[in-house]
Amino acid sequence: MLIDSHCHINSEELRADSEAIIRRAGEVGIGKMLIVGCDLEDSIEAVEIAHTPHSSPLTPPCYASIGVHPHEAKRYADVPEKFFDLVNDDKVVAVGEIGLDYHYDLSPRDVQADMFERQLDFAKAHDMPVILHIREAMSDAMKILHRHEGLKLLFHCYAGGLEYLDEVLELGGLCAFGGALTWKGKASEELREVFRRIPAERILLETDCPYMTPAPFRGKLNEPSYIKLVYERAAAERDLSVEELADIIERNAEKFFNWR
Template sequence: MQLIDTHAHLDFPRFKKDRVKVIKRAEEDGVKYIINVGADLASSHRSLRLSQEYDHIFATVGIHPHDADQVDGRALKVLKDLAKADKVVAIGEIGLDYYYDNSPRDVQKEAFKRQLELAHKLKLPVVIHSREADEDTLEILKEMEVGELGGVMHCFAGHLEMARECLSLNMYLAFGGVITFKNADKTREVVREIPLDRILIETDSPYLTPHPYRGKRNEPSYVRFVAEKIAELKDKSMEEITRITTANAINAFNLSL
């Protein structure tokens, strides 16, 4: 297998004690490449450093909606400078989160738009976080002409109509451990219905650990359980799922491998 985990946070503190072992274990389990995703300025710096330490790890830089109040002129300049590095392949994760509402919604929207503007300037795809904010997310993606950028709807959990709208905007849909949960029928329906050539796999490590390890810390080696579930839902072989989702990731992030 040559899988690509398209969304991990290996720079987070939960990997501090055994990060090297986690990365090695992923390689041994067939994870050929990992995209480590920035969530604020500090983690964007760490993500870039990690990508520079490992040939098979790429980075994204961006500020999560939880920290939308950090997105000012200075922060955007820092992100712009970080994004000039060869191993940075996207702006993200950015978007809206109305579940926690850690930042006021108007602040989230403005931060989202400003980072999409940055992505346009840099001609980079985007990694989108959208939780309980489908309507506003779609409105902003259309307003900001995200179709010209392309990118990924991270940990997609929307309904089928939302999925089709995102596909029309040149976005890939990424699925993680949630599709193995008992209460994820809606998400599994989306996986069944959308074209395989628009699907990515991810872990969101250290979060959302798939069955049979749910409740434990997630890590990139577990992305194979996501691939296996998609193979089951699509009635395809694991080899075909591996081949197609890897090709999709290469296309989505314009990876130079």
């Protein structure tokens, strides 16, 4: 089975069409997918979609993660109270996406850091794996992560390059790769280099839809069914068949999310 370890079908762009999108995901062979939360409302919606009954036998099970994205950190003084209920929901398998984003700086950096640390403590207290969003902030993020040991970490949309890869692996982290693996250009060349070097047991694939659309659909809205294009390119980069890579990713995801 294929797995989309990070999608936003709860987003404004996709939510109205989520049922058809999930069905198309099943049609290309997706067996499990994770709907990621970015703020309180978005996390609630991720959980709701994950609980929506299947419309066809092909419909893959959906799971949810709950978190406050660094962009939204300024809206919260602490971990939202409601997260303490949601974290016990049987569809919730991770805390995220959380982290630091210095590219857009939509929340002040000290506010991002504070919310990030509070959510790391929350994840630790509830024994949940963590989905990290770190953009142009690896140095500060790694300092924070070293202060919060014992967490399972997934570096979503990994962008730390070879420079941070050893440190990420020493922390026990997994890295998720998406549409950027399929793009032209120097940044994607470098990303493919990282992808070829990382140990097989540390990789996951994701769409991050509606963003990060893989070639040849770049410029259109992304959706989970396009993960197939990411698997094809990723398998070719590592000289594996899609089936071999799919088995590896399925095992990695199972171990990380502990989903059933």
